[in-house]
Amino acid sequence: MTILELGNLFSNTLSPFYSKSEVRALFHIYVKEKLGLDAHEIYLGEKNIPENLDYKSDLQRLVRGEPVQYVLGSAEFYGLRFEVAPSVLIPRPETEELVEKVVSEEKGRGAVKILDIGTGSGAIAVALSRNLPAAEVWAADCSAAALRMARHNAEILNVGVKFILWDIFNDVPQELPQFDIIVSNPPYIPENEKNIMSPIVTAYEPETALFVPDDDPV
Numbered sequence: 001m002t003i004l005e006l007g008n009l010f011s012n013t014l015s016p017f018y019s020k021s022e023v024r025a026l027f028h029i030y031v032k033e034k035l036g037l038d039a040h041e042i043y044l045g046e047k048n049i050p051e052n053l054d055y056k057s058d059l060q061r062l063v064r065g066e067p068v069q070y071v072l073g074s075a076e077f078y079g080l081r082f083e084v085a086p087s088v089l090i091p092r093p094e095t096e097e098l099v100e101k102v103v104s105e106e107k108g109r110g111a112v113k114i115l116d117i118g119t120g121s122g123a124i125a126v127a128l129s130r131n132l133p134a135a136e137v138w139a140a141d142c143s144a145a146a147l148r149m150a151r152h153n154a155e156i157l158n159v160g161v162k163f164i165l166w167d168i169f170n171d172v173p174q175e176l177p178q179f180d181i182i183v184s185n186p187p188y189i190p191e192n193e194k195n196i197m198s199p200i201v202t203a204y205e206p207e208t209a210l211f212v213p214d215d216d217p218v
Contacts, residue, residue, distance in 0.1 A: 003031060004053060013059050026068050026185025031199050033072045078127040082153045087145035090121040095185050099124055102139065102181060103131045117168055117184040118142075122150030122161065124183055129159040132214055138176070142167040 001009075010018075018026065031042050034053060041047060049055070061071045069075040069090045074083050077091035078099050092156055106112055112135050115212045116125040129137040139161050143145050144216040147163050152206035166173055 001049050002045055002181050003035075003037070003047050006049055007045060009055075010059065011129065014062060017063060017079070025120070026062060029068050030072065033074065038043075060159070075121075077121075078131075080123075080127060080130065080157055081131070082123050082126070083123050083149065083156070084121050085149060087123040088149050089145065091121055092185075096127075097126065098183060098188065099127045099131070102128060102183060106132055107137065112137060112180040113156040113178045114138065114181045114183065115140065117182065118186050119163070120146050120185075122153045122163075124158050124185060125150070125161045126154050126157055128183075129154075129161050130157060136162070136166065136177075138162045138179070140164045140166040140168065147192060 007027050010030075011023055013026050014023045014026065028039070028053060031037055031216075034134060035047075035049065037047065058071050067090055067128055069084050071088060073085070074081055075090050076082075077093075082191050102114070112132070114125075114128055114132075114137045115154045116128070116137065116188040119125050122139055125137050125139035129135065137159075139147075139150055140151065140163075142165070144165055147165055150161075151163050154163075164173060164176070
């Protein structure tokens, strides 16, 4: 099967569930990540796909509405590749603005101490540590599964982030230092908005990273 034939299969299979532009975007992301092809190679569609590519199973996961990042097991954030799973929120491009602001303001300042609360995949903390090598970066999360993923990403990307299992609504751990900067991308969506959100988000991404009680949104 060629890339062109695989593209036609994606279109025929996913068109009942996604718009034409969404199908095209999903296919390009999938082929780029799975096969390492650039846009030109995808457009020509001449290359054959490897026989061991389990595209049928991946297509069925997309049909069920599973985010393509979970199907691939990775997502790009601030120029870095992070492994992701349903235990962590998929890093959003708009969150890169937070990282960019901190990096632009603190680059060259020296050994600042930074805390990332609710680190999830570790995207913010790892990106900050990678771009501010003199900084001491800590990352906290109330989910042990999320911290395992974050530690794994830090190891893969070779940064020395310090991780701590901590629910910020409990007492502050004694081992924490004084921080110069605290960052966070916390849950902020009221629970009563859940029914108007895309099932792709609500059915797969962790609710604790998305929603807050209607009567206590802060």
